[in-house]
Amino acid sequence: MQAAITYTSDEFLTTYFVYVSGEHISAAKAEVNALIHLSKSDAVLNWDGRIGLMDSQKNMIPFLLERAALVKEAGLVLTEIDEQDDLIESLSDDVLKNNIGSDETFSVRTISTSEGASAAERLDFESRLGAHISQVVGSRVNLDYPKIRILVIFSKKHVRVCKSVASKLRPMLRSRESGRKPFFHPSMMNTTLSRVMCNLVRVVPNEVVLDPFCGGGGILCEASFIGARTVGIDLNWRLLTGSKVNLSSIGNNYNLIQGDVRRLPVSMCDSIITDPPYGRASSTRGAQAIDLVEALFGDVDSILRRRDESICICGSQEMNLQDLAERMGLVVNQVLQIRVHSGLVRELLTLSV
Numbered sequence: 001m002q003a004a005i006t007y008t009s010d011e012f013l014t015t016y017f018v019y020v021s022g023e024h025i026s027a028a029k030a031e032v033n034a035l036i037h038l039s040k041s042d043a044v045l046n047w048d049g050r051i052g053l054m055d056s057q058k059n060m061i062p063f064l065l066e067r068a069a070l071v072k073e074a075g076l077v078l079t080e081i082d083e084q085d086d087l088i089e090s091l092s093d094d095v096l097k098n099n100i101g102s103d104e105t106f107s108v109r110t111i112s113t114s115e116g117a118s119a120a121e122r123l124d125f126e127s128r129l130g131a132h133i134s135q136v137v138g139s140r141v142n143l144d145y146p147k148i149r150i151l152v153i154f155s156k157k158h159v160r161v162c163k164s165v166a167s168k169l170r171p172m173l174r175s176r177e178s179g180r181k182p183f184f185h186p187s188m189m190n191t192t193l194s195r196v197m198c199n200l201v202r203v204v205p206n207e208v209v210l211d212p213f214c215g216g217g218g219i220l221c222e223a224s225f226i227g228a229r230t231v232g233i234d235l236n237w238r239l240l241t242g243s244k245v246n247l248s249s250i251g252n253n254y255n256l257i258q259g260d261v262r263r264l265p266v267s268m269c270d271s272i273i274t275d276p277p278y279g280r281a282s283s284t285r286g287a288q289a290i291d292l293v294e295a296l297f298g299d300v301d302s303i304l305r306r307r308d309e310s311i312c313i314c315g316s317q318e319m320n321l322q323d324l325a326e327r328m329g330l331v332v333n334q335v336l337q338i339r340v341h342s343g344l345v346r347e348l349l350t351l352s353v
């Protein structure tokens, strides 16, 4: 189920924040931007390192936390203080009392986006603020399982005291990682990247997502968790059977076809999310992977009914998919570098017909 987008007052803008994971920062920012676009908000995010700040009438935080793979936590900015002011003195008692109940436990953590505050200063501030909140509100500190998480963000000019909610999706993505699925194959796409790819093309429930190199179904499983109807095609019967096992464990809104990407028997799809074969993990039965992608790009016009940014493909840098897509008349919307490990960088492209 997709989280409802809730509304705050129509009259007042509220400042929200997101704190993204450091593993793929440019992909994280692109993912958040895509989801904000999907929620039809005109909020503009201003980024300071891994923190995104936005003023908005819509509270998109529950939606972002439910959808985004690379958002670690997000929430409401309670107050913003100039860096030179005394933080605790500037913090209004009412703000604290309105946001933390006397019977609710809380934690205080700090992060810094600049060199400003040292780790020791931040630690000292955490314990002073914790004591101050206990005294003003009457609530107790619980660092392990707090009901309310206060996050203090130090930046170059400001200190922001925020009420934060941790992502529940990220632990779920870890729990359904490829190795923990009913069927596993080393060529399968991992859950975090699969989810990011679905978000970049703004998949919505009930739309039809095609993976023409579906293998064991890593990408299609995440599309299914979002509520999409999935179509998977693969040359390899054994992997297709594995995909069936994995997708059946989520629901029954899928179709799988044994076939060749060079002769795709499909149309009326909303988006294509895929990763062509590369490396030793997946066989092409003698074909060149780039020729297979070229065949796919040649067909997307007749397969897709969405004309916006509806294709997301992950390939190796050597494939130079951007060049190929442009030569074949597709619009390249985004190219994101994904560092898999020290020697391996992969490229995520989003394209429109």
Ligand SMILES: C[S@@+](CC[C@H](N)C(=O)[O-])C[C@H]1O[C@@H](n2cnc3c(N)ncnc32)[C@H](O)[C@@H]1O
Binding pocket: 187, 188, 189, 211, 212, 213, 214, 215, 216, 217, 218, 219, 220, 233, 234, 235, 236, 239, 259, 260, 261, 262, 274, 275, 276, 277, 278, 282, 283, 284, 285, 287, 292
């Ligand atoms: C990197 S894997 C795909 C992983 C998958 N997208 C996922 O989400 O887990 C590449 C797949 O391409 C398939 N393949 C290779 N040649 C193909 C072709 N000509 N047509 C369709 N599938 C092909 C391989 O069998 C392999 O399963």
